[in-house]
Amino acid sequence: MAEAMIKAVGLTKKFEEFVAVDGINFEVKKGEAFGLLGPNGAGKSTTMRMISATSQRTAGDLHILGKDPNQKGPEIRAHLGVVPQSDNLDRELKVWENLFIYGRYFGLSRAFLKKKVDELLAFAQLEEKRDAKTDSLSGGMKRRLTIARALVSEPEILLLDEPTTGLDPQARHVLWDRLFRLKEQGVTLVITTHYMDEAEQLCDRLIVMDKGRIMAEGSPAELIKQYSSKEVLEVRFGSTKNAEAAQNISGLGDRVEVLPDRILIYTEDGEKVLKQIVKLGFEPVTSLVRRSSLEDVFLRLTGRQLVD
Amino acid sequence: MNSTKMTWQGAAQIVDIKKAIFWGPWYVAEQRLRNMSKWLVSLISFGLGNPILFLFAIGLGVGSLVDANAGGKAIDGVGYLAFLAPALLAGAAIQAAMDETSFPTLQGFLWEKNFFAMNATHLTPNSIVIGVLIASLIRAALTTLLYEIVLILFSAITWASVLPLFVSAMLAAGAFGAAMLATASKVVDDDGFFAIVGRFVIAPMMLFSGTYFPIASLPIYLQPIGWISPVWHATNLGRVLSYGLPIEPWLFAIHIGYLLSMFVGGSLIAGRIFAKRLDS
Known part of the structure; x- marks a missing residue:
């Protein structure tokens, strides 16, 4: 050792x-x-x-x-x-x-x-x-x-x-x-x-x-692995619509975080969740499926982002 | 691409910690001297130019007036230039020490923060203080020697008085340098502090310390300014050592004691302030 x-x-x-x-x-x-x-x-x-x-x-x-x-x-x-x-x-x-x-x-x-x-x-x-x-x-x-x-x-x-x-x-x-x-x-x-x-x-x-x-x-x-999921789906609906959309998609994925400018959905399959969101009638302005990072770990642990 | 594989024995092998700690102050002085070397031409030019200008204007100009009106040995039994020389040397040495303990201290704490870089090594706040003082004394020694060369050329001092005057000037430099280092290390924001020191400390000190005339010529209520000034103590000491100005033994001891106390006291205070700022 x-x-x-x-x-x-x-x-x-x-x-x-x-x-x-x-x-x-x-x-x-x-x-x-x-x-x-x-x-x-x-x-x-x-x-x-x-x-x-x-x-x-x-x-x-x-x-x-x-x-x-x-x-x-x-x-x-x-x-x-x-x-x-x-x-x-x-x-x-x-x-x-x-x-x-x-x-x-x-x-x-x-x-x-x-x-x-x-x-x-x-x-x-x-x-x-x-x-x-x-x-x-x-x-x-x-x-x-x-x-x-x-x-x-x-x-x-x-x-x-x-x-x-x-x-x-x-x-x-x-x-x-x-x-x-x-x-x-x-x-x-x-x-x-x-x-x-x-x-x-x-x-x-x-x-x-x-x-x-x-x-x-x-x-x-x-x-x-311990504090986040494999993938993260980031979606933006516009600053006025994020809150409303978040309420309707809160059941999707393992966990949902609502940030001032975007919504993060933690999931094992980001593309699949994105399709479900569209099916529900919500069309995001932008969407991105990415791998989980330490930023997500920090958000999970503290409820805040690393760089404010 | 260059080869970036470095030879690596490890600090435990290459750093002799006892030697590094013992010589620490000298390594700090090396850094300051290397900084100074960038201004060597200016330092030598000022070192020679200042005394030449002073001796022409004050020594020869005012001196010839004094000697013509009061006789060639009217002050302390010597000519005006011989009377003036110890004061000029003390003043020049003090100025050099101040140059090396004032702005470089702000450089170390505020502008470049290189005192923090030093303190990140084994160098302690006390090593840094001593190193800065060593460098300031070397600079003061250079200035004093250049000044003495000019004084010799002007026949203002004799060869026999070169060493005694050098000692008194260095005592002045050490005393003032340490006091200035302690003062400068308290400065957290450079808002013209040294301009105030120059106008309200240095200028009165030079004017009321028996530099251009015996301190006894001043009204009694102004004489205390001289008594607390390192310039007066060093100047009077220089006059004793160079042309044998007769003074009481206790006053001789006070001159040396005052200058040494200021040096030791200033260094200790500076060490404490450095420690407070560097080891938070």
Whole structure:
């Protein structure tokens, strides 16, 4: 059995009276890609800060690499790679210097870093930008540089806080590809995200968080199987007609969710339900049959969407 | 496509944690020095240009007037340039230290947030504080040395006084740099704070600290401004060390004690504020 890189028991963080993280338990194994999924304010980033040993817990136990971050913060941090939510690159420095200086923080020798910087530039596909200042980089490039920077010390665990927020779809896919490669190399990844597709793509296992608590835990496939149906039929009748249509089709499928702009019908066969709706005399303006996703899991668990 | 397979030994193999923690402040200073290196030409130009302008305008202009009217050794028994030199050096060193502890602190916390990047490694808030101070002292040392070269060329100081004046200027830089670092680390929104500091702290400090005339020439109710100013303590110390201004031993001890206390106190306070902001 793989060793636990991170173990949290009853992990709690309070800011005065506000409980940001409310007694959560989880474990991350070596080489695993572990996700914290939830909407803004769910407690993901606060949990991440405790894991990154820069925020002390209020209660509970937390061990990272077998050490307590409240006691051994700097020692733990020396073995972590952290990719924060917003890039904090040195704007005055060139791309290669950002990697070099970060490596120097860990006391890595200049000779080692000379080689490592080239390797990381290749990994991040930034070789042509080597001598550019970071201000001239696109958002996706900055993100890749921030990830490359976090890898300079060859961390045991890479923590990524909302790694693709604000990136266009192409940049996100390039970044996912790089993260996949890290996973293949056996790097333990901990990722917070509010994008279900990102969690599905990258995570072996994840916890769904809401209001500081864990709502569910498992692999993306397990969660979908447990909390949703195989398919989802999305139908739109127009904003004024959705409510009336929903009343009449509520018996169809396993479950019906009425959202402000559309109705979701959870079923094993979306096409079949669509035909039944038409038979009942309702003609949707648009319809879509799709596979269930983590978004549906979250909706089921909390009654809310991930991205409001 | 480039080969993206990386060599990977793991942090446990490549990071010497004890060495990394011990040298942490120096690694922070390296980051600041590399930032500074981007402005090296400007730093050297200002480092040489400022004293040249000051010495022509104040030293030679005002100095020749003072020496002509009051005699060549009218103030403390030395010429006006020799009297002025310790104050100019202290002022220049303070300015350099302020440059490296004010806006770079906002850069670290607000604009680029690179203090948070440092704190994500094993570097602690105290390592960062010490590192920023080391870098500010190196910058102040460079400025002071450039200033001293110009002072030597103007025959304002002797070779024998180069080292003592350097020490007094560095004490001033350390004291003011630490105080400024503690102050700047409290700033959460850059709303012209440093313009206010420049106008209402730096300017009065330079004017009422015995920079251009002995502090005793001021009315007694204005002299306390000088007494609390690191510029006066460093300037008076420099005058003692460079041309032997006679002062009581207790006052000599107060000058050194005041500057060192300001350095230590400012550093400790800065460390606490950094910790509060970085480790929430």
